[in-house]
Amino acid sequence: MSTADTIKALTELNEKQAGQISSLLLHVGNLDAIIEHQAGQISTLMLRVDDLEKELSVYKNRKNSGNSHIPPSVDLGKPKRNQSLREKSDKKAGGQPGHEGSALAFSATPDEIIVHVPQYCHHCGDDLAGVPAIALNKRQVIDIPKPVAICTEHQTFSKVCSCGHVTKGGFPVNVNANIQYGGHIEALTAYLNVRQYMPFGRIQEFYSKVMGLEISLGGIVGLLQRFTAKALPVYQEIKDRVGKSACLGTDETGAKINGKTHWFWTWQNESLTFIVQSQSRGYKTIRETFPGGLPDVVLVHDRWAPHFRCEANHHQICLAHLFRDLNYIIQVHASDWAVSLKLLLKKAIALNNEPGYNGLSGSMIRSELEYSIASLLGHKLPDKDKLAITLQKKLRKISHHILCFLHYNDVPPDNNGSERAIRNIKVKQKVSGGFRSIDGADGFAVLRSVIDTTIKSGNDVFYALALIANFRPE
Numbered sequence: 001m002s003t004a005d006t007i008k009a010l011t012e013l014n015e016k017q018a019g020q021i022s023s024l025l026l027h028v029g030n031l032d033a034i035i036e037h038q039a040g041q042i043s044t045l046m047l048r049v050d051d052l053e054k055e056l057s058v059y060k061n062r063k064n065s066g067n068s069h070i071p072p073s074v075d076l077g078k079p080k081r082n083q084s085l086r087e088k089s090d091k092k093a094g095g096q097p098g099h100e101g102s103a104l105a106f107s108a109t110p111d112e113i114i115v116h117v118p119q120y121c122h123h124c125g126d127d128l129a130g131v132p133a134i135a136l137n138k139r140q141v142i143d144i145p146k147p148v149a150i151c152t153e154h155q156t157f158s159k160v161c162s163c164g165h166v167t168k169g170g171f172p173v174n175v176n177a178n179i180q181y182g183g184h185i186e187a188l189t190a191y192l193n194v195r196q197y198m199p200f201g202r203i204q205e206f207y208s209k210v211m212g213l214e215i216s217l218g219g220i221v222g223l224l225q226r227f228t229a230k231a232l233p234v235y236q237e238i239k240d241r242v243g244k245s246a247c248l249g250t251d252e253t254g255a256k257i258n259g260k261t262h263w264f265w266t267w268q269n270e271s272l273t274f275i276v277q278s279q280s281r282g283y284k285t286i287r288e289t290f291p292g293g294l295p296d297v298v299l300v301h302d303r304w305a306p307h308f309r310c311e312a313n314h315h316q317i318c319l320a321h322l323f324r325d326l327n328y329i330i331q332v333h334a335s336d337w338a339v340s341l342k343l344l345l346k347k348a349i350a351l352n353n354e355p356g357y358n359g360l361s362g363s364m365i366r367s368e369l370e371y372s373i374a375s376l377l378g379h380k381l382p383d384k385d386k387l388a389i390t391l392q393k394k395l396r397k398i399s400h401h402i403l404c405f406l407h408y409n410d411v412p413p414d415n416n417g418s419e420r421a422i423r424n425i426k427v428k429q430k431v432s433g434g435f436r437s438i439d440g441a442d443g444f445a446v447l448r449s450v451i452d453t454t455i456k457s458g459n460d461v462f463y464a465l466a467l468i469a470n471f472r473p474e
Contacts, residue, residue: 050384054332054384057331057332057333058332061328061331061332063328066324066327067324067325067327067328067331068324068325068328069302069321069324069325071253071426104142106140107140110140115133117133147210147211148211148212149185149211149212149213152182154171154172154175156168156169156170156171157169174470181215181219181223183466183469183470184466184469185213185223186223186226186227186230186469187227187462187465187466187468187469188462189203189220189223189224189227190223190224190227190228190231190447190465190469191461191462191465192206193224193447194444194447194448194451195451195461197424197427197428197431197432198431198432199431199432199433200217200220200221201217203220204216204217204220224443225439225443227447227465227468227469228443228446228447230468230469230471231446231447231450231468232446234450234468235274235446235449235450238272238273238274238449238450238453239274241271241272242267242268242269242272242274243290243294243297244296245269245271245272245296245297246296246297246298246410247269247297247298247300247408247410247411247412248267248268248269248294248297248298248299248300249266249267249268249269249299249300249301249412249415249417249418249421250265250266250267250268250299250300250301250307250415250418251265251266251301251302251415251418251419251421251422252264252265252266252281252285252304252422253422253425253426254281255277255425255426255429255434255435255441256429256433256434256435257277257434257435257436257437257438257441258434258435258436258437258438259434262277262278262279262438262441263277263278263279263280263281263285264276264277264278264422264425264441264445265277265278265285265286265289266418266421266422267289267294268417268418268421268452269417270417270456271453271456271457272453272456273421273448273449273452273453273456274449274453275421275422275425275445275446275448275449275452276289276445277438277441277442277444277445281306282306283306283309283310285306286306286307286309286310290310292311293310293311293312294310294311294312294313295311295312295313296313297312297313298312298313298314298315298316298404298408298411299312299313299314299315299316300315300316300317300318300405300411300412300414300415300418301315301316301317301318301415301418302317302318302321302415303317303318303321303394303398308398314401314404314407314408315398315401315404316401316404316405316411316412316413317398317401317402318413318414318415318416319345319349319402319413319414320414320415320416321414321415322345322395322402323342323345325391326338326339326341326342326391327342328387329385329387329388329391330342332387333384333385333387333388335381335385335388337376337379337381337385337388337392338388340376341373341376344369344372344373344376345373345402347365347369348366348369348403348405348406348413349413351363351365351366351369351406352405352406352413358409359405359406359407359408359409359411360407360408360409363406366403366406366407369403369406370403373399373402373403374399377392377395377396377399378396379392421452424448424452425444425448428444450464450465450468451464451465
């Protein structure tokens with residue numbers, strides 16, 4: 001092969017190899033593009049997986065009455081047993097050492113004594129009437145007589161004095177109709193309906209079948225209305241005392257009245273319970289109930305915005321509600337921030353429960369807790385912990401209301417007392433259904449306020465109701 005042919009062959013080979021290299025480079029470029037595209041898809045899918053995991057976490061840890069503010073009545077299923085805020089202690093179940101038991105005790109003054117003395121010998125049949133009896137044993141039976149209504153007739157007479165003046169006898173102030181039901185029936189009707197939650201139909205059945213007293217449903221309604229009117233002065237007195245209290249818990253709950261949602265509000269403490277019914281769940285109810293606000297009161301409540309609008313000496317947010325929020329965040333996000341905040345709040349409650357702790361004086365531990373909580377509220381949280389971030393922002397705005405209870409001696413760290421006060425409305429609805437009229441709902445609020453305040457004072461409920469029923473203002 002000549003030199004020219006060799007050069008030509010080599011040139012053709014180089015051109016072929018250059019084409020192959022160019023083709024390979026193009027292919028590599030295409031692969032790079034594919035890899036880059038796939039990397040973008042993977043990134044997008046990873047974000048989608050993260051979002052789906054969050055949705056799945058929320059689905060697996062649904063909000064219920066154990067980890068949020070929603071009431072038990074709207075739980076989709078029974079909350080897990082570990083959702084309770086009450087933690088397990090080292091105490092055994094049942095009565096604790098030193099607990100005094102209770103049992104029926106013999107009465108020293110029985111109302112009736114029945115003796116059982118043999119009159120003849122059970123062996124030979126001889127008469128034992130003249131033989132002295134020897135006491136052996138005794139047993140007592142506690143029972144009640146059959147309830148029977150008593151009809152009392154009042155008669156008036158007149159007398160003519162020697163001076164010619166005719167003096168007439170007068171009826172008692174509470175006897176003002178030709179025939180009427182007495183004060184104890186009024187009190188018992190209120191007791192059965194409001195204290196024991198009995199519907200009118202069951203009250204009517206009780207009077208008819210147990211006491212032999214035929215009262216119509218309209219008669220029962222009338223008895224309850226008359227009694228409620230008599231209780232209004234006591235109700236107003238409770239309201240006046242509530243307004244002058246140093247500390248109050250407040251809450252509200254919905255109730256159906258003639259098919260429409262209304263709201264029962266409460267303001268209460270260890271001594272008093274005041275309940276009102278309203279069409280509004282907003283600040284309007286607070287303004288109408290306490291036009292001047294509660295300037296001398298430390299108000300304990302959940303974080304419902306209208307409560308913060310009420311003028312008060314100070315506000316304390318309910319830590320029980322906050323614990324449930326933190327529990328939910330821990331379930332969804334496994335948040336260390338929520339765990340830390342929960343531990344600090346528990347330390348604050350433990351400090352408040354220490355014997356001799358005085359909130360009016362300074363405390364190094366209290367200052368340290370306040371500083372630690374402030375640091376947590378300012379701590380930067382991961383972007384993925386959206387629930388924790390939202391709660392942190394809310395708490396940051398009301399941070400001075402978290403440990404308010406540590407600065408007073410009689411302010412509780414939770415609003416459980418208010419929840420107990422309005423739970424009676426839910427029980428009433430469960431037993432009797434919704435209220436049929438606004439007057440009936442208002443009457444229940446009045447009488448429940450009186451009854452709960454009576455219970456807190458340690459007095460007998462029926463006795464107090466009987467006093468009200470027989471009271472006639474001038």
